Amino acid sequence: MDALLDTAARGDATELRELIRAGGDASYANPSTGLTPLIAAAKAGHSEVVRVLLNAGAPWNALDRSGRCAGDYAMDAGHQDCYDILLDAGVKAELVLGAASRQTTKNSEFSNKDYLEARLSFSEGKLVNEESEGVMMAWERPLMEAHAKAVCCGGDDILNVGFGMGLVDTAIQSYNPSSHTIIEAHPDVYARMISTGWKEKANVRIVFGRWQDVISELGQYDGIFFDTYGEYYEDMREFHSQLPKLLKPGGIYSYFNGLCGHNAFFHVVYCQLVALELAQIGLTTQFIPLPVRSCLDEKTWEGVREKYWQLDTYFLPAAQAEEETDN
Numbered sequence: 001m002d003a004l005l006d007t008a009a010r011g012d013a014t015e016l017r018e019l020i021r022a023g024g025d026a027s028y029a030n031p032s033t034g035l036t037p038l039i040a041a042a043k044a045g046h047s048e049v050v051r052v053l054l055n056a057g058a059p060w061n062a063l064d065r066s067g068r069c070a071g072d073y074a075m076d077a078g079h080q081d082c083y084d085i086l087l088d089a090g091v092k093a094e095l096v097l098g099a100a101s102r103q104t105t106k107n108s109e110f111s112n113k114d115y116l117e118a119r120l121s122f123s124e125g126k127l128v129n130e131e132s133e134g135v136m137m138a139w140e141r142p143l144m145e146a147h148a149k150a151v152c153c154g155g156d157d158i159l160n161v162g163f164g165m166g167l168v169d170t171a172i173q174s175y176n177p178s179s180h181t182i183i184e185a186h187p188d189v190y191a192r193m194i195s196t197g198w199k200e201k202a203n204v205r206i207v208f209g210r211w212q213d214v215i216s217e218l219g220q221y222d223g224i225f226f227d228t229y230g231e232y233y234e235d236m237r238e239f240h241s242q243l244p245k246l247l248k249p250g251g252i253y254s255y256f257n258g259l260c261g262h263n264a265f266f267h268v269v270y271c272q273l274v275a276l277e278l279a280q281i282g283l284t285t286q287f288i289p290l291p292v293r294s295c296l297d298e299k300t301w302e303g304v305r306e307k308y309w310q311l312d313t314y315f316l317p318a319a320q321a322e323e324e325t326d327n
């Protein structure tokens with residue numbers, strides 16, 4: 001099977017087609033390196049070979065032993081054609097997967113039931129669960145301030161889903177909105193909101209519960225921020241399906257963009273996917289690049305089980321609903 005790797009690396013599309021026709025496995029991965037023909041082709045910039053392999057069923061998202069996929073190599077080497085083909089393949093595959101999962105019956109348990117039932121510990125720099133997983137961390141403060149700015153420039157009625165350490169809500173308060181609604185589902189976080197005086201703020205309304213369960217109690221907002229924990233992309237998609245009811249015309253929606261925060265190419269695929277899905281409900285999405293390297297060092301993650309963010313740039317999503325037209 002290493003013949004496939006050699007042929008892909010050389011960029012010989014004709015020979016590769018023949019090898020596949022003769023039974024060669026396009027999804028082969030070398031057992032010791034994890035190298036796939038797709039990675040070999042993307043690394044060398046052979047776009048026709050990349051196309052042949054994808055058409056023959058090579059998975060766009062296979063990782064080698066260093067945790068990188070074909071798109072990562074194409075991106076780093078500046079092979080734009082390969083990058084575009086792989087991005088398109090990734091977005092299409094995830095769109096199809098999403099459609100398929102929407103057709104399967106829903107699990108009766110919700111995604112983050114265990115998280116919501118477990119105890120949390122709060123400290124200056126972080127909020128962690130019993131497994132020392134970071135629920136929220138102070139390094140995100142500049143990002144939360146930027147999110148608050150984005151959603152507050154849409155108008156005066158603001159909704160935030162997920163209080164965590166209250167970083168985004170503190171920043172939202174600095175814009176003194178007319179109304180500031182906060183949904184929070186975890187009892188420990190809710191108790192802390194009460195003990196730190198959030199209930200006494202004149203413009204704040206706290207809704208305790210899962211957003212899924214309290215959505216009917218909500219109104220319409222000029223700015224909405226979404227940042228929960230322990231939920232899947234499917235949950236966020238479900239939230240997005242409620243945006244036409246929740247977001248006023250011209251309003252701004254933003255979310256914590258931690259999707260695939262460990263892999264640069266997967267992250268780009270998910271940015272595109274969300275933008276496409278939001279476009280289907282009439283929102284136009286921009287991603288504002290924010291450098292985050294300076295917010296993070298090895299010390300940041302001390303005492304936290306997993307680095308949930310490993311990229312140098314954060315892409316802050318700002319999605320605007322269509323303005324109302326007169327006719």
Ligand SMILES: C[S@@+](CC[C@H](N)C(=O)[O-])C[C@H]1O[C@@H](n2cnc3c(N)ncnc32)[C@H](O)[C@@H]1O
Nearest residue numbers: 162164165166167168185186210211227228229
């Ligand atoms: C990552 S933290 C939010 C951090 C916040 N943006 C900040 O600036 O500190 C996620 C929060 O969402 C809450 N949460 C998780 N699932 C939720 C749900 N389904 N509905 C409402 N809140 C939820 C968690 O308890 C947690 O407080």
